[in-house]
Amino acid sequence: MSKKALITGVTGQDGSYLVELLLKKKYEVHGLVRRTSTFNRGRIEKFLNLKNDKQNKKFILHYGDLVDSGSLTKILSKVKPNEIYHLGAQSHVGTSFEIPEYTLEATGYGTLKLLEAIRNLKIYPKIYQAGSSEMYGNFSANKLNENSSFHPRSPYAAAKVYAHWIAVNYREAYNMFISNGILFNHESPNRGENFVTRKITLGAAMIYLGLRKKLVLGNLEAKRDWGYAKDYVEAMWLMLQQKKPDDFVISTGKSHSVRDFCKIVFGLLNLDYKKFVISDKKYFRPTEVDSLEGDSAKARKLLGWQPKTSLKSLAKIMLKSDIEYIKKLK
Ligand code: NAP
Ligand code: F7E
Numbered sequence: 001m002s003k004k005a006l007i008t009g010v011t012g013q014d015g016s017y018l019v020e021l022l023l024k025k026k027y028e029v030h031g032l033v034r035r036t037s038t039f040n041r042g043r044i045e046k047f048l049n050l051k052n053d054k055q056n057k058k059f060i061l062h063y064g065d066l067v068d069s070g071s072l073t074k075i076l077s078k079v080k081p082n083e084i085y086h087l088g089a090q091s092h093v094g095t096s097f098e099i100p101e102y103t104l105e106a107t108g109y110g111t112l113k114l115l116e117a118i119r120n121l122k123i124y125p126k127i128y129q130a131g132s133s134e135m136y137g138n139f140s141a142n143k144l145n146e147n148s149s150f151h152p153r154s155p156y157a158a159a160k161v162y163a164h165w166i167a168v169n170y171r172e173a174y175n176m177f178i179s180n181g182i183l184f185n186h187e188s189p190n191r192g193e194n195f196v197t198r199k200i201t202l203g204a205a206m207i208y209l210g211l212r213k214k215l216v217l218g219n220l221e222a223k224r225d226w227g228y229a230k231d232y233v234e235a236m237w238l239m240l241q242q243k244k245p246d247d248f249v250i251s252t253g254k255s256h257s258v259r260d261f262c263k264i265v266f267g268l269l270n271l272d273y274k275k276f277v278i279s280d281k282k283y284f285r286p287t288e289v290d291s292l293e294g295d296s297a298k299a300r301k302l303l304g305w306q307p308k309t310s311l312k313s314l315a316k317i318m319l320k321s322d323i324e325y326i327k328k329l330k
Helices: 013-024 069-079 100-121 155-174 196-208 229-239 258-268 297-302 311-329
Strands: 004-008 028-033 059-063 083-086 126-132 178-183 215-217 247-250 277-279
Touching (some): 004 069, 059 069, 100 126, 100 155, 126 155, 155 178, 196 311, 215 258, 258 311
Parallel strands (some): 004 028, 004 083, 178 247
């Protein structure tokens, strides 16, 4: 019998790559989706409309919401998954300053509601909890690993610290199999359009195709350790294939500034980014995380995981996809 997985956040960037990976591995995949007024299944549509009917039946969506514990209980008792990938969250750091209460509600409290529902139902799935490098906040001279301390610098990061520690607590208190991934930034053509890498590849593609003159960004000096989402969902899966739950940093170990990423992307089009990119204070955050660089030695050793995609290759993949996307729209 095939394993059953339930994904919260299935319509998001990581959800889309995880569905692909799990279907390839012959899982029956269930996804929690919220009701939205416009269609938001673009990233996973191709897995729902497969001509191959057999595969289609292996991917099933359920309406629910992380702020609605009744819906979580209903889905969990119906599906009884072997593995849960908890990716659902209000995941935009900048926006979390505008909607801090909702961010805590969905990202922090939503995690507690999910764990509590699982515990009360007396089901015993393996659970992946989507932690974030944003939890570290302040830059440290050393690369950040599982033992580095947290200093959240946004309502989003504070909510993720709560989610991380409540997951550790449920693991210790109730012996539940919960692994926290502490993932550094990961990007792809499926990245939301208001995260900086996608904003840059989409903006550069539009400038290249003559549809725009300028690209307005915020802080160009911030540095991030950027990897490819497709590589990172493999690490999530590997965490749940272990005998024991644990916490793992997933990162490339190399950081670059937003300015560097602009240079790479515009350079691929033989354009000088300085002629097109503007930095505007309106996109600066009240508190910024200046620099992040992760040490994923533990994951490399225990999971046998490693990143496969360089930043330049990632930029190429994203840019190519955005040029095709805009040409299609035109
Ligand atoms: P994303 O593209 O923003 O996707 C977030 C997902 O969460 C979407 O499917 C969204 O649904 C869903 N969601 C939001 N609020 C919800 C609610 N109240 N109830 C149910 N679902 C809800 O994020 P991502 O980049 O795939 O990231 C996946 C997870 O990893 C998130 O928890 C994120 O915080 C974390 N993370 C991401 C990164 C990264 O670099 N990408 C790094 C570390 C950690 P809608 O489509 O309906 O909005
Ligand atoms: O910002 C700077 C911005 O929004 C990266 C989420 O997936 O990764 C993501 O959070 C940096 C920041 O990602 C713009 O100030 C400059 O320093 O792409 P971002 P993030 O905040 O790092 C972590 C690991 C997560 O967990 C989150 O869920 O880029 N920046 N100019 C800009 N950022 C945005 N969004 N837009 C700009 O115009």
